[in-house]
Amino acid sequence: MRSVDEIEPLLDQLEHCIADDLEDQDLDFKEWDNRSFNDNVKKIIHMAICMANGGGGHVVYGVADKVQKRINAIRGVPSDLDLYALQQRVYEKTDPHLSAVFKLISVPEGTGTLLVVSVTGEMAPYTNTDGSASIRKGDQCIPLTGSLRKEMVGSSVALDITAEIIPEEWTSLVSAAALEKVREKMVEVSVPEDLLNMDDLNLLKSIGALKGRYFTKGGLLIFGKSEAIQRLLPEYRWAYRKMRNDTDYIGRDEGYQPIPVALHELERYLATNNPIITVESGLFHQEFSTYPKIAIREALMNAFTHRDYRIFGTVMLKQYPDKLILTNPGSFIGGINSENILHHPSVPRNHHLMELLDRLHLVNRTNMGVPRIYRSLLIEGKEPPSYREIGNSIELNLIASSLFPDFKKFISDLSKKGVSLDVDHLLILQYLLRHEQIDTHIAMRVAQRGQDQARELLSNLTNDLRLLEAIGRGKGRYYTLSKITSDALKGKMSYERQINLDDEAVKMRILTLLRDEDLTNKDIRDMTGWDRKKVYSIVKQLESEGVVMLGIGRGAKYTLLPKTD
Known part of the structure; x- marks a missing residue:
């Protein structure tokens, strides 16, 4: 799939041909309908699904596709479009949710603005929420039939943005500070000596961050200068807020520094606001942070490596007096959700970036990051983390729960x-x-x-x-x-x-079961191990809750009468 930057020069060819002639598997042109905004939205959703199912591509809005000459063909789109709102409409009306990238291009003709909508197809097949769909074949969108869907399931149309090449000399993009941070982290995790002793050029080549003389975008995210990242990957950003409450903050920082530097800055902020408790253990006094360092490190690395680099957004860490909230752009992929994230096999969105960090021994590709976050908290008697998907981002919530020394000792004794x-x-x-x-x-x-x-x-x-x-x-x-x-x-x-409390617990259990079905005396005996007389006595006490006996003898059943006002 070509880049957005490669599209703009194509517009000059409209002097000699029509837009239809320029359309291809990954490119289409559409005119903007000034009479109906909703019709434009429907068109955007339809084309986003078509392109994503075809492996990804771009649709340029504001160009008449059967008119020659730039001045005649380029009509433009309104310059005040709410791109975030459009992005949300596409996201909400597609299944699975499709994260499209919207970009405005300035032109001298028409309204002066064109809209480019770009999609990839890593989770294809996509459909509208009503189940309809199309797929790009050549320069046409055709219905996505059952046989085509079956064909797609067995193939991969994923696009990894972090593997793309940046056609600029790598020496002009590399950051000495980033290289230093990477080497510091490598020492911390005890990487092999032969890797640690390599010079910069051979280190970058050996892990795959360089392709010839050029950085990959993944390499730039790890080793690049801030200004180069901001220019070449403007979708990337990190930020920190020290929150007083839900609406006010008392400290902030943000930037485009490469991942190792951003990680260092965020950890530094947390280190100054991460209360420590000291626990006496014999002759020793052990110190425990409110938020374990392992949990913080793994959570931040997950946020940077799994975020969606196709969409604008920020890896945002908000520190409240009683919790941490870490969000990163992108939705769950590959069947992962908040209810199975702990044990689901890893599904990297950015394979190349993950490979680079794995070769540097800074991440693990076998889904050990999330279990490590859980374990580092649970082992100290703290509450587990919680994940949820909100709109077009993933949120991780860590509660500032207290250390439970007896639990820590209990687990240690078992070990x-x-x-x-x-x-x-x-x-x-x-x-x-x-x-x-x-x-x-x-x-x-x-x-x-x-x-x-x-x-x-x-x-x-x-x-x-x-x-x-x-x-x-x-x-x-x-x-x-x-x-x-x-x-x-x-x-x-x-x-x-x-x-x-056992008797009371059994009463609650009986009432819970009776809400779904009737029970016999034998059912309750089997459940509790009690004798018939004990069961009768307990059920008698539940009459005030609406429990009555229907029938006599072995056929008798207990039932729960509905409450009346």
């Missing part, structure tokens, strides 16, 4: 005994620190696992590790911390209170 807990185990234990009980369905959500995996996880924590206790049977079964675990983490009084 000394040869018991290693993974992130799934830690998530279940953390949930039970804040809640009295957990069942399979809650464990599925908490650990981002399927039903069978969640059951196996709870069984392992109960039967093998003895960290949990199972209460009840069948579909009414739930789990609590075992006595040993509860004593270590909550104290003995907490466990005694938990035992006293």
Whole structure:
């Protein structure tokens, strides 16, 4: 796919031909309809889907496609177009969401402005939200039929912007400060000596940041000068805000520095505003930051490496008194979402950039970044991170929760005994620190696992590790911390209170199940292990909640009557 810069010179050819003659697989021209803005929006969405399904391309709006001579063909578009609003309309009306890039070009003819809409096709096939779609074949958009869709599923039309070449001498673009930061990070992570001892030229060549005498855009993002990045990759930007509240900030910084320098600046700001707690452990005093350094490093690297460099936006870190919010431009891709991000295989948007950082040992390509963020927080008894997709960006939220020294010691003691807990185990234990009980369905959500995996996880924590206790049977079964675990983490009084609350917990469980279906006395006996008399006594206490018995003998069932006003 050609670049936007290659399109402008083509306009001069309109002196000798019509726009139709210039159209190709990745280029189309459309006239702007001054009578109906909504019709223009529909046209933009239709063409964005067509181009994306065809592997990506550009559509130039404001040019009549069957008229010769520049002065006649170039009609232009309104100069006051809201590009962000148009981008949002395309995003909202496509499935999966399509992130189009909008750019205005100045021309001497017509209104003086042309609109270029550019798309790639990394998640094709795309459709309109009503299910309709087309695909680019040559210079035409044709209906995307079932056979064509099947053909697309087995092929890749992805475009990696970070792999594109910058046709300028690399020595004029490279930043000495960036090279220095990269080498500092390489020392920290103990890269092989042969890589560390290379001179600058051979280092850049060996990792693939240079193609001949030219930087790739990925190489520029890591090693480039700020002014070169701003000029050649204006979509890139980073920013920091120290927030007083949701609307006011008391400190700010931003820029176009390459990723290693930006990372250093953001970590430096956080280091001055990251409260430390000291915990006495025998003769030693250990220090723990509110936000673990590993979590911060991995979160920032993920934001820079996975952001969408096709759209304008900022990797923004906002630090509030009680939380951190990190956002980066781009939506989830490859089936990843906020409910499966912990265990989903890595789907890099920017393969080349990821490869460069991986060869420098600054990132890991096997999806270890997100689990490391989780583990570094959970191991200290802190709340796990939360991710969500908002519009055209991904947001990571880290709560400034306090260190739980007893939990840290508990995990350390288990490790000394040869018991290693993974992130799934830690998530279940953390949930039970804040809640009295957990069942399979809650464990599925908490650990981002399927039903069978969640059951196996709870069984392992109960039967093998003895960290949990199972209460009840069948579909009414739930789990609590075992006595040993509860004593270590909550104290003995907490466990005694938990035992006293068992009857109340079973009542709540019965009421919950009765909202979906009727139960027999045997159903509840199987669930709790109680005898018939005990079940009858408990259910009797639920009459005030609307529980009644229907029928007699073995056919009798308990049901929950609907509440009346």
